[in-house]
Amino acid sequence: MRNHRCAMMLERWDADREGALSEAAPRTVFDFHAHGVGELDAVLSGRFRLTMAGRSVVLDAGDVLYVPAGVLHRAVLSFDGVKR
Numbered sequence: 001m002r003n004h005r006c007a008m009m010l011e012r013w014d015a016d017r018e019g020a021l022s023e024a025a026p027r028t029v030f031d032f033h034a035h036g037v038g039e040l041d042a043v044l045s046g047r048f049r050l051t052m053a054g055r056s057v058v059l060d061a062g063d064v065l066y067v068p069a070g071v072l073h074r075a076v077l078s079f080d081g082v083k084r
Contacts, residue, residue: 026078038069046078 017037024030026046041050042064049058050065052073059065067073 024077028077030075030077032072032074034070034072035067036069039067041065041067041075048075048077050075 023044032051041048041059043059043061045061047058047060049056050067050073052067052071057065
């Protein structure tokens with residue numbers, strides 16, 4: 001086995017930089033918008049559909065998706081009956 005060097009980096013959530021962690025009510029819609037910085041959308045429970053660049057994906061609990069800075073995207077939170 002080779003001896004590989006790697007760096008492990010741990011970051012803590014920075015509410016001043018990323019915004020407060022928040023929960024939203026079922027069926028909340030965040031219509032198309034963009035951010036000045038990239039963001040990670042993470043699902044702690046429930047599910048949501050994120051639409052970006054003409055494509056949609058359904059995220060379930062435990063999923064994380066990166067949204068680059070300046071990219072328009074839309075999210076519909078905690079809905080039922082959606083097929084991937």
